[in-house]
Amino acid sequence: MNGLALQARDLVKSFGDFVAVDHVTLEVARGEIFGFLGPNGAGKSTTIRMLCGLLTPTSGLALINGIDVAKDPEEVRRNLGYMSQKFSLYDDLTVEQNIDFFAGMYGVPRDRRNQRKEYALEMARLGERRAALTGSLSGGWKQRLALGCAILHDPPILFLDEPTSGVDPIVRGVFWDLIRGLSATGHTIFVSTHYMDEAEYCHRLALMHRGKVIALGTPSELRHKQSAHSLLRLDSSEPLETMRALEQVSGVVDVAVFGGGLHVTVDDPDATAERIRQKLTAAAIDIHRLEKILPSLEDVFVSMIEGEERRAA
Amino acid sequence: MSFRRTRAVFVKELHHITRDSRSLALALAMPVMMLLLYGYALSLDVDHIPALVYDQDNTSASRDLIRQFEGSRFFTIRGFPAGYRQIEHDINFSTILIGIVIPRGFGDDLQSGRGGEVQLLVDGSDSNTSAIAIGYAESIVQGYSARARVRNVTPAAPPPVDARMRVWYNSSLESKNYVVPGLIAVILMILAGQLTSLTIAREWEMGTMEQLLSTPLRPAEMLLGKMAAYFVVGLVDSAIALIIGLVVFTVPFRGSFLVLVASTCLFLFGVLCWGIFISAGSRTQVEAYQMGMLSTFLPGFLMSGFVFAIDTMPKLIQVISVVVPARYFVAILKSVFLKGVGMSAIWDQMVFLAIFGGLVFWLAARKLRNQKVA
Numbered sequence: 001m002n003g004l005a006l007q008a009r010d011l012v013k014s015f016g017d018f019v020a021v022d023h024v025t026l027e028v029a030r031g032e033i034f035g036f037l038g039p040n041g042a043g044k045s046t047t048i049r050m051l052c053g054l055l056t057p058t059s060g061l062a063l064i065n066g067i068d069v070a071k072d073p074e075e076v077r078r079n080l081g082y083m084s085q086k087f088s089l090y091d092d093l094t095v096e097q098n099i100d101f102f103a104g105m106y107g108v109p110r111d112r113r114n115q116r117k118e119y120a121l122e123m124a125r126l127g128e129r130r131a132a133l134t135g136s137l138s139g140g141w142k143q144r145l146a147l148g149c150a151i152l153h154d155p156p157i158l159f160l161d162e163p164t165s166g167v168d169p170i171v172r173g174v175f176w177d178l179i180r181g182l183s184a185t186g187h188t189i190f191v192s193t194h195y196m197d198e199a200e201y202c203h204r205l206a207l208m209h210r211g212k213v214i215a216l217g218t219p220s221e222l223r224h225k226q227s228a229h230s231l232l233r234l235d236s237s238e239p240l241e242t243m244r245a246l247e248q249v250s251g252v253v254d255v256a257v258f259g260g261g262l263h264v265t266v267d268d269p270d271a272t273a274e275r276i277r278q279k280l281t282a283a284a285i286d287i288h289r290l291e292k293i294l295p296s297l298e299d300v301f302v303s304m305i306e307g308e309e310r311r312a313a
Numbered sequence: 314m315s316f317r318r319t320r321a322v323f324v325k326e327l328h329h330i331t332r333d334s335r336s337l338a339l340a341l342a343m344p345v346m347m348l349l350l351y352g353y354a355l356s357l358d359v360d361h362i363p364a365l366v367y368d369q370d371n372t373s374a375s376r377d378l379i380r381q382f383e384g385s386r387f388f389t390i391r392g393f394p395a396g397y398r399q400i401e402h403d404i405n406f407s408t409i410l411i412g413i414v415i416p417r418g419f420g421d422d423l424q425s426g427r428g429g430e431v432q433l434l435v436d437g438s439d440s441n442t443s444a445i446a447i448g449y450a451e452s453i454v455q456g457y458s459a460r461a462r463v464r465n466v467t468p469a470a471p472p473p474v475d476a477r478m479r480v481w482y483n484s485s486l487e488s489k490n491y492v493v494p495g496l497i498a499v500i501l502m503i504l505a506g507q508l509t510s511l512t513i514a515r516e517w518e519m520g521t522m523e524q525l526l527s528t529p530l531r532p533a534e535m536l537l538g539k540m541a542a543y544f545v546v547g548l549v550d551s552a553i554a555l556i557i558g559l560v561v562f563t564v565p566f567r568g569s570f571l572v573l574v575a576s577t578c579l580f581l582f583g584v585l586c587w588g589i590f591i592s593a594g595s596r597t598q599v600e601a602y603q604m605g606m607l608s609t610f611l612p613g614f615l616m617s618g619f620v621f622a623i624d625t626m627p628k629l630i631q632v633i634s635v636v637v638p639a640r641y642f643v644a645i646l647k648s649v650f651l652k653g654v655g656m657s658a659i660w661d662q663m664v665f666l667a668i669f670g671g672l673v674f675w676l677a678a679r680k681l682r683n684q685k686v687a
Contacts (some may be wrong), residue, residue, distance in 0.1 A: 052527050053527075054523060054526050054527060074529045074531070077527060077528055077529045078529050080527070081527075082524070082527035084520065084523045084524060084527075086520040086523070087520070088519070088520045088521045088522075088523050088524035089521065089524065090325070090328075090329070090519075090521060091519070092328070092329060092332045092333065093325065093328050093329075093332070097325070097328050100321070100324075101321050101322075101324070101325045102524075102528070103321075104317055104318055104320065104321025104322075104324075105318055105321055105525070105528040105529070105530050106528055106529065107315065107317060107318065107529065
């Protein structure tokens with residue numbers, strides 16, 4: 001066995017003329033938390049569905065634990081847990097009935113069934129609500145139950161398609177604690193999200209845009225990758241006038257409002273910073289802060305996607 | 314094929330069924346309502362035909378003939394007009410179905426051995442009933458005139474040939490005796506088709522199908538598990554229909570209970586699989602419901618031979634009816650209820666039911682196998 005939990009090679013899915021997934025190639029190591037990011041409609045869910053064998057790829061290859069998804073889908077399904085974007089447990093069954101059903105589906109051995117069920121209930125903190133109708137649970141509880149059901153058979157790899165969408169920040173935090181816990185016990189987690197702050201929790205990331213993976217690496221690799229430009233943080237007394245003034249400074253590539261200040265993308269940070277200082281001083285604008293900063297993942301992704309869009313246009 | 318997964322699906326479906334008490338109540342009340350409604354409404358017996366008699370002859374012979382009509386349970390004489398106008402009016406207003414005109418000289422004709430003739434004016438807008446009414450009236454008139462001729466002309470001669478009919482199996486010729494067993498078959502077809510026709514479409518609509526497809530569950534296991542759960546409901550429905558047939562409609566049951574159970578199981582299996590097949594081809598419950606209704610209701614009523622004889626239908630319809638499972642079940646139920654025959658007389662119908670069940674199971678499993686998230 002190699003150390004890879006997942007391999008995708010040139011996965012393509014087209015619906016008629018529309019190419020939803022365009023030659024995606026990925027490798028995920030065992031125990032990794034692999035984040036799959038991108039705007040809505042980028043092809044994240046379609047990719048995940050192909051990796052799980054729910055969708056047949058137009059072309060390309062997907063291997064889970066070294067098993068070809070197209071050749072032995074049943075064996076693959078035994079090895080994975082899947083949580084779809086849309087809640088997909090039975091609302092008219094109780095918490096416990098849902099767990100029992102999926103334990104049956106995954107063929108959890110009889111002697112381990114109770115233990116797994118209690119584990120899932122405890123993990124989802126639904127022990128006291130085991131007899132409640134699933135439909136009566138709120139969104140966050142439902143998501144945790146869905147995660148509990150997806151790991152009943154202790155699958156080595158777990159696919160979570162936007163597990164935290166529509167869930168409040170506190171529950172999201174709890175959810176990521178669970179994911180980290182699972183990763184620590186050797187589970188591989190493939191998780192898609194469009195929350196950029198969640199990207200920081202992942203070991204490695206892929207950024208998807210219009211069906212293509214446009215960036216791949218660890219969070220810090222991605223932050224440093226944007227080497228052609230640097231980012232300056234600029235806080236001043238007159239942000240709007242500052243923006244206007246910056247348009248005339250050579251070396252400034254882009255200016256964006258960020259919190260109470262500005263993020264200025266520049267070519268040559270030291271020289272450009274000096275020019276900015278002169279320009280603003282001449283315009284009688286006070287500079288509270290001007291320094292080179294490491295871009296956040298959000299900066300990186302936004303600029304990457306904008307770059308892609310510019311290239312396409 | 315995993316027994317454990319099949320059983321898990323079965324248990325889950327039972328939870329759905331018992332949770333949704335309104336649908337369950339409806340599924341159990343349906344056979345009662347339909348049997349009572351159709352059982353009483355679909356009486357094909359023609360008796361107490363409203364009639365008017367215009368007696369132009371007014372002799373003892375004509376009055377004697379009128380008494381024959383009055384004595385028959387097939388006719389109810391509503392009056393004795395003195396002309397055609399009243400008969401025409403009443404036929405137009407549908408208050409009578411037949412007018413009987415006994416012409417002047419009827420008694421004399423009988424007396425002289427020429428045989429009497431009677432004019433019948435019938436409302437032909439309901440051709441079926443009027444043909445039956447004509448038949449009854451003719452037989453009364455002919456019987457009467459034959460007897461009169463024998464009496465008057467050659468008192469010593471032996472009577473003409475007298476054919477006596479004996480009807481087997483439904484000796485009282487009551488239509489309910491053959492309508493109700495057939496009706497049970499048709500109702501079970503509609504019900505069973507309905508029960509399962511929503512089950513796959515619902516999984517799609519709720520988004521739960523995606524989760525199911527991500528598990529190792531196989532199509533045949535899903536099919537069998539779901540089928541088994543609704544099979545239980547179908548059997549209860551069958552028992553309800555049977556009891557109503559026997560108790561309320563007092564249909565005789567002459568056959569083997571075992572044959573009844575075996576054929577019912579075979580039939581339910583086929584039709585439940587049909588419902589799942591329909592469901593697997595639909596992505597919404599509305600679509601599945603309409604397809605289910607369309608493919609069970611009309612063929613069930615029209616092409617099962619439960620009232621309308623298949624032999625007299627156009628060739629094309631006859632060919633189509635071969636794939637209507639109710640056709641075989643209707644034949645089996647009529648045989649089991651009325652004829653009391655054993656397996657030997659209906660095995661061919663059973664084989665057809667088995668073939669249908671096997672074929673539809675295979676089709677449904679194949680359809681489920683091809684289900685992918687789109």
